[in-house]
Amino acid sequence: MNLWKKLLFGMALALQLAGAQASGGGMAWDKAPGKTNDLASLQNGAKIFVNYCLNCHSAAFMRYNRLKDIGLTEAQIKDNLLFTGDKVGDMMKAAIDPIQAKAWFGANPPDLTVIARSRAGAGGTGGDYIYTLFRSYYRDGGTPTGWNNLVFPNIGMPHPLWELQGERRPVFDTREEHGQQVKVFTGKWEQVTPGTVSEQEYNTMVGDLVNYLTWMGEPAQNQRVAIGVWVMLFLLLFTFIAWRLNAAYWKDVT
């Protein structure tokens, strides 16, 4: 048995190596709050999502009335969030015309329903990625939109929350690696122009948005875990019964 344990351990290690290699380079992702069961945060995230994202991005597999799952009533959804549809049973379609979008940004803004699931990788969850993305924008005169991003270089999307965050500039350090001078991001930022909210408030808002996107990627996720606990408890009990039943049958087999 010992040999098998060693093998399994080696396999796990190798898979980690494989994952780390697949992500390849790029900056490390920050850890998102990842609270998909905090209803207040999810509701705030939904509000930010509808106000800032849904103009250009759709969430075409998500129905407005599914927001009831995060504690909103149908009337609340209708009055506060339903901008792009007529009925609460409608899908969250974007307001933008896809042909114009392509002309403006060079690519159609992707659908965001499962964006948090698709962006996961060895660097962390998809939520971590999006959280990092919204905290890594900087002004760059060399790009068509005037914006650039550390985690997504030459991103087509200009900073959608820039009024809130203000303009920032990343601080680089020059270091010598393999005999070459390379610019390394220090993890520090300089505020160029102030935003309408404080840095802490901004982080909370982005955290709420990311929570919402993560929840929207799989609305059943919390229910899934809750049911899973009971299934595990049942199977534990059942395994015990099955084990004793087996022992009862086999006890006089010689």
Add this chain to the structure above:
Amino acid sequence: MAEFKEISPNAPLGAKLHNWFDNRFPTLFAEYRKHMSEYYAPKNFNFWYFFGSLAMLVLAIQIVTGIFLVMHYKPDAAKAFESVEYIMRDVPGGWFIRYMHSTGASAFFVVVYLHMFRGLMYGSYRKPRELVWIFGCAIFLALMAEAFMGYLLPWGQMSYWGAQVIVNLFSAIPFIGPDLALLIRGDYVVGDATLNRFFSFHVIAVPLVLIGLVVAHLLALHDVGSNNPDGIEIKKGPKGNRWSPDAPADGIPFHPYYSVHDIVGVSVFLMAFFAVVFFAPEMGGYFLEYNNFIPADPLVTPAHIAPVWYFTPFYSMLRATTDLMVNVLCVIIALAVVLGFVKCRCATAFKIGAAVAGLVAIALLKTFDAKFWGVVVMGGAVIILFFLPWLDRSPARSIRYRPDWHKWVYAVFVIWFLILMVLGIMVPGPIFGTPSLAWLTNELVAMVGTLFYFGFFLLMPWWSQLGTPKPVPDRVTFKPH
């Protein structure tokens, strides 16, 4: 027809019912006895013997969840991705059904790989069980086709580009390749026509073949009887146990003894299975790949295309077959011919024949593209399993009574298989970032692994006879519980 049996009108209801059916459908009871209550399996089965029944369980899970998925899934390139999300969101319990099916695919390969390894360890393919093993290999092949085609259906980026890469492999076959690839796709690129035919194969054709093969696998097994960890033929041992005077003394009725035993295995397996379904359905991107949550886009090729983990050992063998590998194979063939000339005590005509065959093989290797040979290697890695019953010449059937160093050969084989699996997941090129180790590429390591894999099987007629086997006992080793 058998005699019509009358029963006393005062008999209990159960006996009357039994009699009613037995007069009209005696096969029912005869088959039940043959395969369940009077099928005598060796009583010394261990942990490794759970995986056969577990494979059946997973097959049932896949069929039942598949039936429900088909009720809501739309095999249409414009709607497939959307309909999967519809299942995940709007269909009540849809996420549960879908996760069971996606986890079931990986679980199927986990149990089948372990089941095959059990056969390898205890020589379960040896005479008279060759056909049991061959049906099993055919099941494995059908399962690979089933998994491959099913993976296209969610119509995500990995579905699309995985299918594109694998179908393109067929076009490397000389002469017929391009037309064959066209026939498989039904189009010049993977598209709606491909999705529709893969759907048809995935839900009807291949499952029918699979079920037929599983029935053949079990019928053939029950005809010759199960092997066991000692590799001893219990039918050749003493007769008579407490259930029957003619049954093997070391046998035990499958039902109820192994049915209650398998329930324990099922329960433990379901704990692992549902832990994935409920707590980690993506399994860190190995069961559901992250890229597959992006709808298929024929214009955007993902940076890294890798098949799902259960195909990667074979995929890395394909990638390992570069021009270098072809040259290495030529050298190996040439050396084998020379060695045959010097060492083999056989007719000169035979030696000359072998030399000509070797030359033809080398000529063919150098004529066709390495890509084609990669496809041959990948296919050959599966096909070679079919020949295992005739490759193994060890006097002892079970690993327990083979020379100790055989265990190490098997262990190294398993390690190489796992290394190939990991290499297939990783991107090709240098494994480590260090410039001094840049020569150590994924393909180079995979080449060594591929050569070991084939060496293990092709040289088995030679190495499996070496060493002194331990004495095999007359009766199975069994410790009462």
